[in-house]
Amino acid sequence: MANNITIVELAAALGLSKSTVSRAFRDSEDINPKTREKILQKANELGFSPNLYASNLRGNKSHTIAIIIPEFGNKFFSQAIKGIEWVARNNGYHVLIYVTDHSAEKEADIIRTLVNGRVDGVIMSGSGEGNNHEYLKLLQNNKVPLVFFDRYYEDVPTACITGNDFESSYQATKHLITNGAKRIAYLAVNKDVSIGKIRMEGYKKALEEAKLPINEQLILDTSNDVHVNYQDIKTLIQIQHPDAIFASVERLAMSTIRVARELHLTIPNDLKLICFSCLDIADMLQPSLSVVKQPAYEMGIQATSQLFDILCGRKPDGIRNLLFLDSELIFQHSSRKV
């Protein structure tokens, strides 16, 4: 392995993002053919191969990993799974997929089915429900390493690949303030889950810095029920009259756009909007949507690489190791000054 390099090192050598580099190794992906050629040449030169781990993983049993996610359907999770499946397949691994519907109970049920040798490791984005994560000890006791991506539990010492959410939430909120917003509402996905809390902290920091009051009535903790969320967002807008909304997940921004339509409010004139989203058609929406775009595909790749590093014995298991990947802020019409 001495002569082999990781995809991170290859990307650094090329001065390209890891996601661009990883795209070059897929057959028919969204990449400029010349860029692809350049990457493949450099990879050859430096000894990178997408199946870097394969020979070192042979000692493992099931050659299977599990992905556990709270929900299925948004672009973030599908891109992340795509990345995980890609690294796994290139290294001769199989990928099981489980959806918890944000339920800690289901998450625990799933974990219990995985410790009988079914999988060598688990990659999870937490359901975010409840505070008792004792069931995760089952994994540790059975020597099944766990790597979190996006939504992690602070009390569980393991590797986590997540976005630079504090910084990007701070920047997104600051951008709304710069564009004239004074009453900015924050729509939390779940204040108890890591991303819900950290994104809110970035929001609060930007308000404090601008000497704007932090008004708890402008902070809405949402549920997983779109109907309830729709009503709650509507009530928030009607009663609190925010002039901007920062949505911590995409689906809350979509509900906001629908509520605004119903209330005949124009975005961005009456209400500015920015949200976390991996939509690649945000520019085609009416109005084009300002987004904090997480590197979801890359997050999947990094999480799987971390897991394989542990399975190969390159890295220890059971140690808190937070890795932050930068999101991209794309400012479009929905948040602009009017």
Next chain:
Amino acid sequence: MANNITIVELAAALGLSKSTVSRAFRDSEDINPKTREKILQKANELGFSPNLYASNLRGNKSHTIAIIIPEFGNKFFSQAIKGIEWVARNNGYHVLIYVTDHSAEKEADIIRTLVNGRVDGVIMSGSGEGNNHEYLKLLQNNKVPLVFFDRYYEDVPTACITGNDFESSYQATKHLITNGAKRIAYLAVNKDVSIGKIRMEGYKKALEEAKLPINEQLILDTSNDVHVNYQDIKTLIQIQHPDAIFASVERLAMSTIRVARELHLTIPNDLKLICFSCLDIADMLQPSLSVVKQPAYEMGIQATSQLFDILCGRKPDGIRNLLFLDSELIFQHSSRKV
């Protein structure tokens, strides 16, 4: 099992769609609480349970099924997988996921890893590449049943759950003609794959019926490379000057919107557009997008039910059994008369 009914029978008894009914059994889904209550009551009355198959599947070995799909990232596949995972989990099954990147070679490689007892059955949407499907015999020889969804191979005798694509393509094209289009281009995903061919036949039937010429230069067979497709669509528009485009998959419509922007063409004024898409935000695009919306989630549920029927011995394996689910046609601004 005598007193048990399937989800299809339950939906029929309620006069609701299968997808609405299945939503009621998820905890926190997009469904009106009153409708949910009504469904759960009826289910109780008639003896339906989402884990209908569980007790009859105990004899099987791995309690695992595989999903093989050509690509990952559009709403159609993520919704279908969501449906598959839901039925599987409710019946104590695990789900492996594989992406072929539209490569028949990768598809064959994956199939070869599945016949050693790793899975009890396979649910697949074909890569569409090549005509030699001999490798699928491996499944049959190893008594691993295969169910297709969406993209199937005509020469493989097995159950297929697909959309009523001929009819909906015919209706979509007819709609463009009714709204004044005379030079309608068709963007095929792949003329060799079932859905590419059948959707084109619906398009041709509508042209013939309206006594419009079938112009092969208005039919574009695309690749999986977005850059190549973008250029090809641009050339098609610049040279052939179509007044409408019918895109057989969502990503081709998105490229069309971008090309139209570059060429300063307004949709629908200069160019009408309709496409197959499961986007739930088609109405939020600029202009709102007319779509043929397949029941993807339901397709996943039906495919898994079919597979479990075979695994339970309720239905025979190795017999061609095509099941068509109706798509919904949603006409919005992108295709309207100007």
